[in-house]
Amino acid sequence: MKTFSPVVLAAAMLAVLQTTGCTIKGTINQITDTTSNVTGTTSGAAWWNEDGQIKPGFKAAAFAAATFRNLEHDIATGRGEYLTSMSVLLGVPEERRSAFFSAAQARYAQAKDRQPMEIETLLPILQNTSGERFR
Secondary structure, three states: OOOOOHHHHHHHHHHHEEEEHOHHHHHHHHHHHHHHHHHHOOOHHHOOOOOOEHHHHHHHHHHHHHHHHHHHHHHHHOOHHHHHHHHHHHOOOOHHHHHHHHHHHHHHHHHHHHHHOOHHHHHHHHHHHHHHHHH
């Protein structure tokens, strides 16, 4: 296998950049801008505290996203460990969980008839149900 010297490789890269109409500064700026945009919007920095723990306001959303299909199954049946865990995260007292499960199941069934169920639909159903009379 033939190896090329660093000078030859650098010259080849420069030739490619010039033939595509790119400048080195423009290419570097594009890369850093894109990296900043991606890390700024997808890093989830707003979800985490300084200790690397999920902030309390985002725990229910993170749990729902991570366990969506299992949580959806539990809501459809009106019981289960995922629905129980979600009720804890939403602050539903233990003595009101049974009523919360029934109410969430009924709202889920109504929503499922109108639209496909996704996390953006499921989480508000649970949050709204828990916030009405179950806290």
